[in-house]
Amino acid sequence: MFRIEVQPAGLTFESAPEDTLLHSAQLARVGLPYGCQDGACGSCKCKVLSGQVEQGPHQSSALSAQEEAEGWILSCTSRARSDVVLEARIVAGLADYPVSKMPVRVQALERLADDVMRVRLQLPATSPFRFRAGQYVDVLLRNGDRRSYSMASAPHDLGEPAAVDFHIRHLPGGAFTDHVFGAMKERQIQRIEGPLGTFFLRDDSSKPMIFLGSGTGFAPLKAMLDDWAHKAQTAEAGAPAQRPVTLYWGGRRLSDLYMHDWCEQFAANNPLMRYVPVLSDSAPEGWKGRTGFVHHAVMADFPDLSAHEVYACGVPIMVDSARADFTAKCGLPADAFYADSFVSEADKAKG
Template identity: 30%
Template structure:
């Protein structure tokens, strides 16, 4: 029996490798041409130390100088000793370049274009080799705008097991990809992207979750919810989705479908425009309640435009909110990611 291991590198590149029964992570990586740094294969040097974010494994044998008992209890592993017993996500303490690898290129054709409103558009790609693409829910790719050498970054809005991969974009007049979709794209058009990329992705669920989405920053959460619906969760999950205007409020039907499939998932939407007729007006911070925070025993995921992300972070600092873990990602309206996620709090 084999398992899929997601290797997450320091520069945001993620590569998936197949780990055969009895193999170590280092064995699987080297077989795929990925050179995880190591100076021994005996658990003695600690050079290949990483962190397992999810999955079951046998940590193997090693000396305390390479990996202490305290580190092992937190989830740190040695790639030369770790033998997976399920699919796993492992953070590698090196860049993809150092490991002689990089983001993969995937090619396909546009299979659907849906104009959700005057300000939002969704589209899907059917890949030439769907089995070759693995990604973690929440990650993004760099899509090449057809007819140009320009690439723009967009998060998957579909789950990792969807037959076609989908994306949610703000339909701006200045954005290269939205302009192409609006003016020239047709179903069947060839398109390619590099990835997956990014450290903003769903970790193993160990406590309640609070999702905060701004505008098309909803996309990675739709992918996360697809995964949670398939796997289940023993912990409550609440999402607050904020937009600027009524026209920006899209894909609510998918949130309703997720709520029907996930027993402990709830959500609330809000519109900042004071002229909106929507029942909840104002910004996301207005609707963060004490009950969503579990006295800090909560993991917070935040994705939206820079002003919204900065406002939420300032709100939390001002009110002394210290979640167990805080992951966030900013994006520009052009589709360029301007900051990757960070984790604060650090509870495993």
């Protein structure tokens, strides 16, 4: 066993040579940030201050050769080879949301667009499932593979019997989404594991927020919006003021913004929320929203992001471009950018 120290928090945990640093930290309830857990998104990137770490296979987009040479690692795919001191952000309170595997039942299937299905999964009555808006679960496939999906419901709004919504986009040829758009039927049983990930609102900040989504990257942002509105409605006297939020939702065409009307209605009901739809390919006649890349619309409206927090979710190219441009060109502090990147097997195959 090696001793791993995390600075600047000063937390420690032990890690066996065969275990990844992230897995060991999770067992010790030390909240290192993470997303895909598969070396593909970069959310778990941290720096080795001292000691030997063996970095496992990963995407170069998640950790470049230069970053590796500078001592950066991905905790989800690296293993200790000595005692180690890491520099990493700590996510507070993760241990309050235990991860478990459970059977769920498909309660409802509803097409939100030609290629987007709302899948409502009913949770087991026996085991309470606690999560934070923004987190995801892994669907466990019969062959042992897993696929990740973000919850589109807020924790206060699960209904009776309790069920969670997911927005799933069809990737033709995909192992799970072919099933969702083909043989999946209501009442079918599926196994999931969760809640997972560290993509959720940081309540300890008062900064105005930018929500940035592409396609079904809207799912966790919808959960976060519902949660944000609910917390404001139920806040006690003297609670901090509600933070303003601007949602930028991008797609190629209007049908990709499969809950466009819901967003407009939500903005009409919540004066502190602004909705900016952005289409990159084809806009309908009389389109009043924006066109182009969705993260460029943010940069045009907020050339100075130094006093903001950004929550971004969707395809890796959008998330990576937003992170790079916002920090390099708009003064966004690197630690004010939170993201879940929807990396797929196709992205991983690119290397």
